[in-house]
Amino acid sequence: MNPAIRVAGVTKRFRSLQALAGVDLEVAQGEFFGLLGPNGAGKTTLISCLAGLARPDSGTLEVMGRDVVRDYRAARMALGVVPQELVFDPFFSVREMLRIQSGYFGIRNNDDWIDEILHNLDLTGKAGANMRMLSGGMKRRALVAQALVHRPPVIVLDEPTAGVDVELRHGLWQFIRKLNQDGHTIVLTTHYLEEAESLCGRIAMLKAGRVVALDTTANLLQRFATHTLKLRLAAPVSLPPPFSARILSQEGAELLLGFDHYDDVGHLLAGLRAAGGEITDMALGKPDMEQVFVGIMNQN
Amino acid sequence: MEGFKTLLYKECLRFWKVGFQTVLSPVLTAVLYLLIFGHVLEDHVQPYPGVSYTAFLVPGLVMMTVLQNAFANSSSSLIQSKITGNIVFVLLPPISYREFYAAYVIASVLRGVACGVGVLLVSLPFAALSLAEPGWVMAFTLIGGAFLGSLGVIAGIWADKFDQLAAFQNFLIMPLTMLSGVFYSIHSLPAFWQGVSHFNPFFFMIDGFRYGFFGVSDVSPWVSIGVVSVCFVVLAVITLQMLARGYKLRA
Ligand SMILES: Nc1ncnc2c1ncn2[C@@H]1O[C@H](COP(=O)(O)OP(=O)(O)O)[C@@H](O)[C@H]1O
Numbered sequence A: 001m002n003p004a005i006r007v008a009g010v011t012k013r014f015r016s017l018q019a020l021a022g023v024d025l026e027v028a029q030g031e032f033f034g035l036l037g038p039n040g041a042g043k044t045t046l047i048s049c050l051a052g053l054a055r056p057d058s059g060t061l062e063v064m065g066r067d068v069v070r071d072y073r074a075a076r077m078a079l080g081v082v083p084q085e086l087v088f089d090p091f092f093s094v095r096e097m098l099r100i101q102s103g104y105f106g107i108r109n110n111d112d113w114i115d116e117i118l119h120n121l122d123l124t125g126k127a128g129a130n131m132r133m134l135s136g137g138m139k140r141r142a143l144v145a146q147a148l149v150h151r152p153p154v155i156v157l158d159e160p161t162a163g164v165d166v167e168l169r170h171g172l173w174q175f176i177r178k179l180n181q182d183g184h185t186i187v188l189t190t191h192y193l194e195e196a197e198s199l200c201g202r203i204a205m206l207k208a209g210r211v212v213a214l215d216t217t218a219n220l221l222q223r224f225a226t227h228t229l230k231l232r233l234a235a236p237v238s239l240p241p242p243f244s245a246r247i248l249s250q251e252g253a254e255l256l257l258g259f260d261h262y263d264d265v266g267h268l269l270a271g272l273r274a275a276g277g278e279i280t281d282m283a284l285g286k287p288d289m290e291q292v293f294v295g296i297m298n299q300n
Numbered sequence B: 001m002e003g004f005k006t007l008l009y010k011e012c013l014r015f016w017k018v019g020f021q022t023v024l025s026p027v028l029t030a031v032l033y034l035l036i037f038g039h040v041l042e043d044h045v046q047p048y049p050g051v052s053y054t055a056f057l058v059p060g061l062v063m064m065t066v067l068q069n070a071f072a073n074s075s076s077s078l079i080q081s082k083i084t085g086n087i088v089f090v091l092l093p094p095i096s097y098r099e100f101y102a103a104y105v106i107a108s109v110l111r112g113v114a115c116g117v118g119v120l121l122v123s124l125p126f127a128a129l130s131l132a133e134p135g136w137v138m139a140f141t142l143i144g145g146a147f148l149g150s151l152g153v154i155a156g157i158w159a160d161k162f163d164q165l166a167a168f169q170n171f172l173i174m175p176l177t178m179l180s181g182v183f184y185s186i187h188s189l190p191a192f193w194q195g196v197s198h199f200n201p202f203f204f205m206i207d208g209f210r211y212g213f214f215g216v217s218d219v220s221p222w223v224s225i226g227v228v229s230v231c232f233v234v235l236a237v238i239t240l241q242m243l244a245r246g247y248k249l250r251a
C-alpha cells in the first residue's frame, strides 16, 4: 500500500532564506499526523509544495503514490487542503462556492455530499449566506467544507483552529476525528500542543526547515516529558543531591521538579523538608507535549 | 473538461453578478462618446464617402469597448483573487494551465462581447449602420477580445497592487485604444503619425472590425487579420509560458 504522503529530500529556498532544508517524511494511510514547529519553521511551505502551490527546488512529493508534479491531476484529486489564511471569494454564497469547488474537481450534482458536509460543520443555516457575511469561525469551517467537496482520501489542515472559539473547536475536532475513523488520512498543523497531543498518533517537529523529531505521540511523551511537581516556597532553599538532579527550573522561591513515579513525590517532599523548605503552594503536572516541544526546540 | 467549464462559468458569473458595473457602465461611457463626438463632428468630418461621422464612429466605439472590457475582465479578476488570496481555490484543483488560460480568456471575450453588443444596440437609433461582411466583425471581435483577455491575464498576474494594474490600464491600454483610429480615419493624420499607427495592433483590430460594417477600411482586412492573429499567437505563447512556470502564482 502506498503511503498517503511521501516527502523525499525536499528543499525550498526563498531568496536567501532556506525555508525547507531537506525534508523526508512518510505518512501512512489512515494516520492522524501532526506537523508541529514554531512560526517560520516551514510547515506551510511544506504543505504548499505538497499541494502544488509552491515548487520545491529539489526532492519529490507524492500523495497516495502520485507525484505532485508529474501526476498532478491524480495527486490533487487525492488531496484536500484547508489553507492557513482565512481566504474566501466575496462574490458567492456558501453553497455556490461549494458547487463551484466541486466542479473544479470534475464533480457535478454534488448537493447530497455538500449537504452532509454543511450539516456536520453546522453550516446548514448559512448555505445561502454570502461568504462575506460569515463570522471568522464560520469562514474557517467553510474553508474546511471547501477542502472536502471531492472526498479526498488525504486531508491537510494548516492551523484550522486559529481564531476559532472553544466550542466550535470541539465540534470541528469531532468531525475531523470521524473523517479519520472513516479512513481519511489527516495531517494537522497547530499551535495548540494539547490538541496535537490528544488527536495525533504521530508527530513530526519542524525547525528551520528540518525535521528535528518524528515519532509516535506516546514515544515522544515518554522520551522527552516527565511528571512535574511545581512548588512555591516561603523562601528559596538549595536542594542537596540527589534531589537537585530533579530540578527542571528554579526561579527564586518557585521550583519545578520532575519525577517518573508518584512514589517519588514522597521522597522529594521529605528531602525538601530536610533542606528547610516551607511549601506555600503546590501543583502536579502530567507529561505533556509542551515539555516535549520546548525540550526538542532547545536541543536543536 | 469539467474543471475548465466550471472555471469559465465562475468567471462569467463573477462579472454578470455585478453587471451594472461591468457591462452597463462601459456601455454608458461609449454612448456618451457617441453623443458628444457625433454631435460636435457630424457636420465637419466625413471619413469615407457615403458614411456619416456618427456611423463611422459606432463600430470604433463598439470595438474599443470590447477590447477595454476584455482586458478589464481577466486582469481585475486575477488581481482580486491574488490580493484576497482566494486564487488558491483555482490553484488547488486538478486544472491544467492551458485550461486556466482558456477559461480566463474566453470569459474575457464574453464580457467584451456583452459590452460591445450593448453599445451597438444603444447606438442603433443614432446611426444608419450597414453590416457588409459580418464574418469580419465576428473574426475581429474574437481575436481582438482574446488578445486583450490574454494581455489582461499577464497584467493581472504581474501586478501586485491595484495601482500597478491601473497604471497598465491608463498608460498602455487606454492610449493604444484611443489612438487606434476609433475617432478618426488614419488617412486624416500627417504621414508620420500614419506610420506610427501601423505599429499599434489596436489600429488593425478597429480598422478590420469597421471593414465588416462598411466594406471600406484604411488597410485591407486580410492584412489586419494577419497582423492581429500573429500578435495574438505571440501573446498567447508568452502568457502560456508564464502560466506553465507558475510565475507569481505558484511560488
Ligand atoms: N512566498 C514567500 N516568499 C518569501 N518567503 C517566504 C514565502 N513563504 C514563506 N516564506 C518564509 O519561509 C519561512 C517558512 O514559512 P512558513 O512555511 O510559512 O512557516 P510556518 O508555516 O511553519 O510558520 C518563513 O521564514 C517565511 O517568512
Ligand SMILES: [Mg+2]
Pocket (backbone or CB within 6 Å): A043, A044, A045, A084, A158
Ligand atoms: Mg504556517
